[in-house]
Amino acid sequence: MESDRLQKLYIDFASVVFREGFLDNxxxxxxxxxxxxxxxxVLQVGTLFLEDSGKLINGLRSILDQQDVDFEKLDACxxxxxxxxxxxxxxxxxxxxxxxxxxxxxxxxxxxLKCLQQVAQEYLLVxxxxxxxxxxxxxxxxxxxxxxxxxx
Amino acid sequence: xxxxxxxxxxVLAVDDSLLDRKLIERLLKTSSFQVTTVDSGSKALExxxxxxxxxxxxxxxxxxxxxxxxxxxxxxxxxxxxxxDLLKKIKESSSLKDIPVVIMSSENVPSRxxxxxxxxxxxFFLKPVQLSDMRRLRPHILKGKHKEQQLHQEENSNTNHxxxxxxxxxxxxxxxxxxDEEVLSERTRLRFxxxxxxxx
Numbered sequence: 001m002e003s004d005r006l007q008k009l010y011i012d013f014a015s016v017v018f019r020e021g022f023l024d025n026x027x028x029x030x031x032x033x034x035x036x037x038x039x040x041x042v043l044q045v046g047t048l049f050l051e052d053s054g055k056l057i058n059g060l061r062s063i064l065d066q067q068d069v070d071f072e073k074l075d076a077c078x079x080x081x082x083x084x085x086x087x088x089x090x091x092x093x094x095x096x097x098x099x100x101x102x103x104x105x106x107x108x109x110x111x112x113l114k115c116l117q118q119v120a121q122e123y124l125l126v127x128x129x130x131x132x133x134x135x136x137x138x139x140x141x142x143x144x145x146x147x148x149x150x151x152x
Numbered sequence: 153x154x155x156x157x158x159x160x161x162x163v164l165a166v167d168d169s170l171l172d173r174k175l176i177e178r179l180l181k182t183s184s185f186q187v188t189t190v191d192s193g194s195k196a197l198e199x200x201x202x203x204x205x206x207x208x209x210x211x212x213x214x215x216x217x218x219x220x221x222x223x224x225x226x227x228x229x230x231x232x233x234x235x236x237d238l239l240k241k242i243k244e245s246s247s248l249k250d251i252p253v254v255i256m257s258s259e260n261v262p263s264r265x266x267x268x269x270x271x272x273x274x275x276f277f278l279k280p281v282q283l284s285d286m287r288r289l290r291p292h293i294l295k296g297k298h299k300e301q302q303l304h305q306e307e308n309s310n311t312n313h314x315x316x317x318x319x320x321x322x323x324x325x326x327x328x329x330x331x332d333e334e335v336l337s338e339r340t341r342l343r344f345x346x347x348x349x350x351x352x
Binding site: 026029030032033038041044045048049052079080082083084086087088 | 169170171172174175178179182229258259279280282283
């Protein structure tokens with residue numbers, strides 16, 4: 001049956017995503033909040049995260065482009081990104097944010113630039129994973145199946 | 153007037169992050185609360201019927217432009233008015249001070265937590281907020297309603313004028329007398345992140 005095949009594909013793919021630390025149990029929490037009254041909850045929150053984070057990362061880049069880096073402003077932005085990544089369960093992004101936060105506190109421009117590069121990279125990676133998960137989830141629901149809940 | 157434990161309570165959620173607003177709204181609705189979300193402390197005060205520079209609501213009847221709010225849950229870090237500032241304004245208002253307030257934050261800072269509790273916050277939730285945290289809200293709402301009931305009973309049975317001290321809410325020991333054991337353990341049991349073993 002089509003939905004069975006898709007569910008297996010989903011579980012296989014998601015297991016790797018979880019194992020490699022791109023997402024954690026917070027993502028599962030979000031799945032549990034989805035039901036018939038809010039069938040697109042995870043998709044909506046996930047899309048919000050991707051949009052917000054993209055803007056935040058661009059913002060970080062422009063602050064670091066300045067001659068005199070405003071580390072407080074930078075840190076405020078990093079903490080926002082850390083917060084949203086924690087809310088969606090994007091663990092690797094959150095971890096880079098923690099290192100980024102420390103570099104901000106130290107006032108290290110070099111450290112911050114390195115972290116920016118890493119966070120941009122992790123963002124792109126988790127973006128691809130999330131988009132694939134969303135696509136599979138939509139297909140499973142369209143085929144009349146239910147989305148398997150994942151656990152770490 | 154009995155308090156119906158199954159009654160739908162109305163929670164006002166305050167957070168400047170759209171993502172977090174969506175999340176807290178979903179958590180609250182899933183837990184059978186009625187929800188209003190706003191993105192700032194000043195909007196929260198508007199919903200509560202209080203202008204920023206007022207300390208008491210104007211003499212309007214309750215149905216006029218006001219929704220009854222049973223609990224306020226607010227993010228700590230917000231631009232402009234922080235969650236702490238909002239908490240203070242609520243506790244300083246004669247009409248709003250009995251509304252329970254819960255603070256949320258993504259940062260586990262013991263001094264921040266203490267400051268909020270001392271100012272009268274009922275609880276401090278570490279973000280991301282979980283569904284299990286929602287269970288801790290109802291006791292605070294019911295306790296507030298019970299206090300309201302008691303107040304009405306006292307007013308009705310005494311012929312003498314009762315002076316109610318407005319600093320009662322900040323006095324921890326007075327609060328403890330009014331609380332039963334279950335609520336007390338809810339209040340002191342805080343969520344800490346598993347990576348830090350901070351004991352307050």
